[in-house]
Each structure stands twice: as C-alpha cells, then as structure tokens.
Amino acid sequence: MSETxxxxxxxxxxxxxxxxxxxxxxxxxxxxxxxxxxFLLLAVNIFPLIWTVRLSFTNFRANRPNxxxxxxxxxxxTRILTDDDIWLTMQATAHFLFWTIxxxxxxxxxxxxxxNRKFRHSDMWTTIIVLPMMLSPAVVGxxxxxxxxxxxxxxxxxxxxxxxxxxxxxxxxxxxxxxPWAIVIVDTWMWTPFVMLIxxxxxxxxxxxxxxxxxxxxxxxWRQFWTLTVPMVLPFLMLAVLFRGIENFKMFDLVVQxxxxxxxxxxxxxxxxxKREAFEKWRTGYASAYAVIxxxxxxxxxSIYVKALNKVKER
Amino acid sequence: MKxxxxxxxxxxxxxxxxxxxxxxxxxxxxxxxxPANALVELSKDFxxxxxxxxxxxxxxxxxxxxxxxxxxxxxxxxxxxxIGDSQWVGLGAEAGHYIKLNDFFEANGISMExxxxxxxxxYSEWPxxxxxxxxxxxxxDVVGWTYRKDWFEKPELQAEFQEKYxxxxxxxxxxxxxxxxGTFFQGREIDGKTVYGAAIYTERGSEGITMGVTNAxxxxxxxxxxPENPYDLEGYVNSPGAVEGLEYYKxxxxxxxPPGSSDWYMSEDxxxxxxxxxxxxxxxxxxxPGVEADPNVGGGxxxxxxxxxxxxxxxxxxxxxxxxxxxxxxxxxxxLEYIQWFAQEEIQKKWWSLGGYSALKAVVEDPxxxxxxxxxxxxxxxxxxxxxFWAEPSYASLLLSMQDxxxxxxxxxxGTAQEALDGLVEDWTEVxxxxxxx
Numbered sequence: 001m002s003e004t005x006x007x008x009x010x011x012x013x014x015x016x017x018x019x020x021x022x023x024x025x026x027x028x029x030x031x032x033x034x035x036x037x038x039f040l041l042l043a044v045n046i047f048p049l050i051w052t053v054r055l056s057f058t059n060f061r062a063n064r065p066n067x068x069x070x071x072x073x074x075x076x077x078t079r080i081l082t083d084d085d086i087w088l089t090m091q092a093t094a095h096f097l098f099w100t101i102x103x104x105x106x107x108x109x110x111x112x113x114x115x116n117r118k119f120r121h122s123d124m125w126t127t128i129i130v131l132p133m134m135l136s137p138a139v140v141g142x143x144x145x146x147x148x149x150x151x152x153x154x155x156x157x158x159x160x161x162x163x164x165x166x167x168x169x170x171x172x173x174x175x176x177x178x179x180p181w182a183i184v185i186v187d188t189w190m191w192t193p194f195v196m197l198i199x200x201x202x203x204x205x206x207x208x209x210x211x212x213x214x215x216x217x218x219x220x221x222w223r224q225f226w227t228l229t230v231p232m233v234l235p236f237l238m239l240a241v242l243f244r245g246i247e248n249f250k251m252f253d254l255v256v257q258x259x260x261x262x263x264x265x266x267x268x269x270x271x272x273x274x275k276r277e278a279f280e281k282w283r284t285g286y287a288s289a290y291a292v293i294x295x296x297x298x299x300x301x302x303s304i305y306v307k308a309l310n311k312v313k314e315r
Numbered sequence: 316m317k318x319x320x321x322x323x324x325x326x327x328x329x330x331x332x333x334x335x336x337x338x339x340x341x342x343x344x345x346x347x348x349x350p351a352n353a354l355v356e357l358s359k360d361f362x363x364x365x366x367x368x369x370x371x372x373x374x375x376x377x378x379x380x381x382x383x384x385x386x387x388x389x390x391x392x393x394x395x396x397x398i399g400d401s402q403w404v405g406l407g408a409e410a411g412h413y414i415k416l417n418d419f420f421e422a423n424g425i426s427m428e429x430x431x432x433x434x435x436x437x438y439s440e441w442p443x444x445x446x447x448x449x450x451x452x453x454x455x456d457v458v459g460w461t462y463r464k465d466w467f468e469k470p471e472l473q474a475e476f477q478e479k480y481x482x483x484x485x486x487x488x489x490x491x492x493x494x495x496x497g498t499f500f501q502g503r504e505i506d507g508k509t510v511y512g513a514a515i516y517t518e519r520g521s522e523g524i525t526m527g528v529t530n531a532x533x534x535x536x537x538x539x540x541x542p543e544n545p546y547d548l549e550g551y552v553n554s555p556g557a558v559e560g561l562e563y564y565k566x567x568x569x570x571x572x573p574p575g576s577s578d579w580y581m582s583e584d585x586x587x588x589x590x591x592x593x594x595x596x597x598x599x600x601x602x603x604p605g606v607e608a609d610p611n612v613g614g615g616x617x618x619x620x621x622x623x624x625x626x627x628x629x630x631x632x633x634x635x636x637x638x639x640x641x642x643x644x645x646x647x648x649x650x651l652e653y654i655q656w657f658a659q660e661e662i663q664k665k666w667w668s669l670g671g672y673s674a675l676k677a678v679v680e681d682p683x684x685x686x687x688x689x690x691x692x693x694x695x696x697x698x699x700x701x702x703x704f705w706a707e708p709s710y711a712s713l714l715l716s717m718q719d720x721x722x723x724x725x726x727x728x729x730g731t732a733q734e735a736l737d738g739l740v741e742d743w744t745e746v747x748x749x750x751x752x753x
Contacts, residue, residue, distance in 0.1 A: 263722065
C-alpha cells in the first residue's frame with residue numbers, strides 16, 4: 001500500500017469514541033453503558049438479598065414499624081430447623097417436585113415423540129395439547145376444585161365409572177392420602193405440554209441423516225432410540241427439568257386455589273408457608289431466615305444441576 | 316341518648332352546611348358481602364345530607380384481611396373509613412392505624428353505653444375492658460344455625476326421630492342433640508335427593524375452621540387464658556374440657572357433613588344449604604336475610620337457633636365489625652362526620668331494615684324488634700352469649716396457628732385433640748414471648 005493510500009485510509013478511519021467524548025477511554029465508556037444495569041441489579045437483587053440476610057438475625061416485624069428491633073442471633077434459624085411442621089412442609093414440596101417432574105418428563109417426552117411422527121392433523125393436536133398451559137393457574141385451580149368435588153365433580157365420576165367405586169366415597173382434595181396426588185395431577189395436566197414442546201424442539205433438531213446412517217448400519221429402532229434419540233434430546237430434557245423444578249419450587253397460586261395447603265398441612269408447600277409467615281403473620285425476621293434457607297438450598301441444587309447440564313452438553 | 320343524638324344531628328347538619336365547599340370523596344373499605352350492598356344503599360342518605368361523595372372498596376372475605384391489613388400496614392391512603400374485623404382492633408390501636416375516638420364521641424354525645432356491651436368490647440375497645448375506643452360498633456354478627464324447618468315438620472321424619480332418640484325433631488338445646496340431628500339426616504333421601512346433616516366451617520386458609528370450632532370449644536370449657544393472667548394458657552387452652560370440645564367438632568365433621576366439605580366457609584355453607592344439600596347450617600347471622608329471601612329455602616322453610624349449649628357453658632363465636640377512621644386518611648374530618656351520621660338512631664333503624672345488624676340498643680331493644688324478622692329473636696339470643704377470639708396485635712399469628720393445629724386434627728385426622736391443643740399452647744406461648752408479654 002502506498003504512503004498516500006495509507007494516509008487516505010487513516011483519514012477515513014473515524015477517531016475512537018473515547019477521543020470524541022472528552023478523552024474518555026473505551027473501557028470508561030463501556031462502564032458508563034453498563035453501570036445503569038449493574039446499579040439496577042444491585043438495587044433490585046443484591047441489596048434486598050443482603051438486607052434479607054441482615055433481617056434474618058432480628059425479630060423485625062414489618063407491620064410494627066415503631067417496635068424495637070432486637071438482634072437475636074441464630075434464633076430464627078434454630079427455630080426453623082427444629083420445627084417439625086417445616087420439615088413436613090419440605091417433605092410435601094419434595095413430593096410435589098419429584099412426582100410432577102417425573103410425570104411431566106415421561107408424558108411430555110412420549111407426547112413429543114408421538115407428535116414428531118407427523119401424522120395427519122398433528123399441528124391441530126399440538127395446539128389442543130398446549131391449551132392447558134395457556135390458562136391462568138388461578139382459573140385452573142378453581143376449575144379443578146369443581147372437577148374434584150365428590151358430589152358433582154367429573155373426576156370422581158370418571159374414577160367411579162372406571163372402578164365401580166361410589167363417587168362420593170372419596171375426596172381428592174379433602175383426604176390426607178389423596179390431596180398430595182390431587183395437586184400433582186393438576187400441575188401435570190397443566191405443564192406437561194411445556195415439557196412436550198421443549199422435547200419436540202430437541203427431537204426436531206436431530207438431523208435425519210444420523211438416523212439414515214444408523215439404518216445403513218442396521219441399527220434397530222430400539223437401538224436408535226437409546227443411542228441416538230435419548231442422548232441428543234437429553235440436554236433439552238434437562239433444561240425442561242430445570243425450568244419445571246424452579247417453577248414448582250415456588251409453586252403457590254395453583255395449590256392455594258386447590259387445597260389452601262390442606263387438609264392439615266398436607267399440601268402446604270414451602271412457598272405457601274413462607275408467604276403466611278411473611279405476609280399474614282408478619283414475622284419478617286423469621287420469614288427472612290426461612291427465605292435464606294430456601295435460597296441456599298435452591299441455589300446449591302441449581303448450581304450442581306447446571307454443572308451436570310453443561311457436562312451433558314459438552315459430550 | 317335520643318336528645319344527645321338529636322343535638323349532634325343538628326350540630327352535624329350545621330357543620331355540614333358550613334362545609335359545603337369542602338366536599339370530600341370518602342372511601343369506605345369493607346368485605347364484599349350482602350351487608351356491604353345494604354351500606355351502599357344506606358350511605359346515599361349521607362351523600363345527600365353532607366355533600367360528600369362516597370366510594371367503596373369491597374374485598375371478598377378470603378382475601379379481606381390480607382388486602383386490608385396490607386393497606387393499613389403500608390400506611391396506604393386508599394381507605395378513609397375501615398370496617399375492620401373485630402380482631403384487628405388491637406393492631407389498629409397499637410400500630411397507629413386507627414384514630415382514637417374517645418374525644419370525638421364525647422364531643423358529639425355518642426355514648427358506648429348505648430350499644431350492645433359485647434359489641435363495644437368486641438369491636439371498639441383496646442385494651443379490652445378499658446374505655447379506650449377505636450371504632451363505633453357497625454355491624455353486630457354472631458355464629459348461629461339455620462335449619463330446614465320444612466324437613467323438620469315432615470310427619471314421617473318426626474315419627475322416626477321420636478322413635479330413635481326419644482324426643483321430638485326440633486331445634487337442639489345442646490351440642491349433643493345437634494349431632495344427633497346431623498346423624499339423623501346424614502345420607503337420607505328427602506324428596507328423591509340424598510341430603511346430609513350439617514354444613515360447618517372447615518376452611519383452612521384464612522379463619523374458617525377457627526370461627527367454627529370455637530363454638531364447640533367454648534361450650535366444653537375452653538378458655539383463652541387464666542382469669543388472672545390472660546397469657547397464662549396452660550390448662551385453659553388445653554384443658555380436658557377443651558380437648559373434649561375439639562373431639563366433639565371432629566366427630567361432628569366425621570358423622571354429619573357432606574362429602575368434600577373439607578375446606579368450607581361462609582359461602583360454601585350458604586351454597587350447600589340453599590341447594591338443599593344439608594339440614595343444618597352453621598353460619599354468621601349476616602346470611603339470614605338472604606336465606607329468608609331465597610326462593611328455595613326462604614319464606615318460612617327455614618328456622619334459626621342460637622349455637623346450642625355444651626356441658627360447660629353456652630357461648631357463640633362473635634363476628635361483626637366496628638367502623639374506624641384510618642389515621643393515614645386525608646379526609647378524617649369528613650370520615651368522622653360519617654361516623655356521627657351513622658350513629659344516629661334513625662339511621663341505625665334504617666340499617667336494620669336494609670339487612671344490616673345494628674348494635675344500637677335503641678334498635679335491638681325496641682319492643683317490635685324481636686318479631687320484626689323471623690331471625691331477630693335468634694340474633695338477640697345469640698348476641699347475649701358471644702365470646703371472641705384474641706384481638707391482640709399478633710392476632711394473625713395466633714389465628715394461623717389455630718387454623719393449622721385444628722385443621723390438622725379435625726379434617727386431616729392427624730394426631731389427637733390433646734396433641735393439637737398442646738401444640739397450640741406452644742405456638743401461642745411463642746407468639747406472646749416474641750411480643751414481650753411473657
């Protein structure tokens with residue numbers, strides 16, 4: 001390149017943004033752009049978190065702003081961890097999480113696999129299947145309380161039709177043995193389509209050529225399913241499990257509408273219990289400690305899970 | 316009283332006249348239920364006379380406490396007037412949500428002696444039993460029972476009941492008799508339809524089962540605390556009588572309620588009764604005008620009786636509310652005018668005629684009151700035996716613990732009555748310790 005051409009090119013190149021804004025460096029300008037977001041993040045996420053941790057060591061009550069606030073050390077944490085009712089609540093949450101995720105993954109994957117066969121009107125069926133997840137949880141909760149009514153509920157009549165039992169002889173949301181399953185059934189009905197859609201995306205991302213190569217190698221359909229389909233859909237499935245796990249850990253509206261946490265506290269999930277402590281009993285300090293314990297639990301489990309997910313993706 | 320109210324009315328009228336230019340838009344907050352609609356109608360008179368306009372914020376019962384207490388706790392200015400539940404008075408007073416009305420009452424000739432004593436204690440006083448008033452009794456209410464008079468009068472049922480229990484099929488005098496009646500109707504075919512014994516309160520989420528079970532507990536010997544020290548709970552909350560009372564309520568739930576009634580409160584009980592599912596219904600008295608007006612169960616088909624006595628006494632759970640001025644309101648003057656207007660005898664009479672339960676003695680002690688409605692005498696009988704839940708500032712914690720313990724035993728069938736009440740003593744003690752009262 002000649003001297004003149006270089007000079008021309010240099011002239012054509014605009015001066016750096018930094019020089020144009022009173023000598024600021026590019027890094028400084030980048031910070032200016034990022035700072036509002038970081039400030040917002042600190043204000044909305046980090047500060048409340050630190051504040052919650054601080055409150056968890058006090059007897060503060062948000063509905064008594066004039067009352068004296070005392071530092072009570074680990075008392076809130078000790079009370080929570082030694083409270084049998086809270087452990088029952090944790091068990092109820094674990095039961096709900098495990099069974100909803102297990103059923104949604106199994107049924108969701110099966111539905112996705114069927115829909116992926118591309119039969120006649122498969123698009124219409126996809127639309128019909130995803131309808132429940134488009135409804136409001138409050139509406140679904142109310143709707144299912146009617147379905148579960150022993151005297152007029154269709155669910156009880158369907159069970160009675162299939163088993164010959166008296167429809168009024170059992171109450172899905174009123175009996176200790178059945179209520180935990182009642183909420184699992186409704187959540188599965190509502191959210192299986194979500195898992196199905198994610199699985200469907202995974203199935204459709206597998207190139208046909210891989211199956212054609214497997215056919216050439218005379219791999220059976222069963223073998224193709226276990227060695228090609230499942231491993232290639234697994235990252236999608238794990239993502240669905242993560243989403244559903246996070247969502248169901250904070251499940252509130254649907255269960256409150258369905259059972260109110262009862263009978264007794266059989267279906268009182270941690271989020272319901274936490275809300276009662278924080279905004280009905282107004283034990284803010286205690287509820288903060290409860291929230292910190294849950295946060296650490298979820299954060300720990302989610303971190304382990306995300307690491308596992310990344311490993312699966314790398315394979 | 317009449318003279319005082321008359322003078323007040325004149326003072327109010329002149330004050331209102333002078334304030335014509337400063338008309339305010341007052342917002343009154345209450346639960347969304349039939350009496351609220353009656354109050355809207357009643358308040359038109361206030362609007363005409365005062366020149367102020369009224370807006371209303373009504374919230375359905377299951378969310379009423381949540382919504383309104385959040386409003387108060389956040390110092391919100393939505394409500395100028397609050398018809399808050401009786402149990403809120405302690406919090407309203409101690410947290411500074413309500414303004415104290417003593418001076419206002421005195422200046423305007425409003426005397427608490429003119430109101431039913433139980434409603435003054437229940438809705439207005441804090442601390443209880445002291446002349447410190449934070450509300451004007453607005454709506455007297457109490458848990459009572461409704462029964463299918465037309466079914467009770469069927470000769471074949473009367474004969475069968477007489478043979479089985481050795482007494483006529485009539486409104487029960489005791490809780491045990493009530494259980495017998497519930498058992499008698501449970502699963503029976505009447506007019507080609509299967510019916511059940513009783514709709515009782517079992518709701519878990521807000522206050523339902525507590526408002527129901529106390530009607531049995533009180534009458535079997537449950538007390539909130541020792542007479543000397545109200546926070547001394549051991550042996551009172553979990554006394555042998557209280558345990559028996561809790562066992563009774565569970566037995567009533569097991570023997571005599573419709574299938575699927577594990578989470579029922581006011582509206583579910585009303586629906587079950589009006590649709591002809593049950594012979595008996597436990598509910599607050601506010602529903603009675605609606606029962607009378609109902610085409611299926613009204614017009615003489617229903618009767619009313621006070622909560623029956625138990626082996627240790629005769630009590631009923633107090634409901635109802637007082638009307639308070641919210642301290643965060645910018646329209647306190649106008650809100651006080653409303654209370655002054657509402658306290659007048661003629662307005663209270665109109666309130667009763669519209670379906671609101673007046674707590675003014677001049678209304679309920681009027682010779683014609685007891686016969687003015689089929690349920691009026693039952694209302695009077697019930698108001699004479701009321702007892703209320705805690706009204707401490709921490710009432711929500713106390714209430715939710717009770718909801719939890721009682722529902723677990725009565726509906727879920729977990730543990731024993733003794734364990735439930737021992738657990739309640741533990742929880743309540745912890746609450747009072749946190750409040751520095753123990």
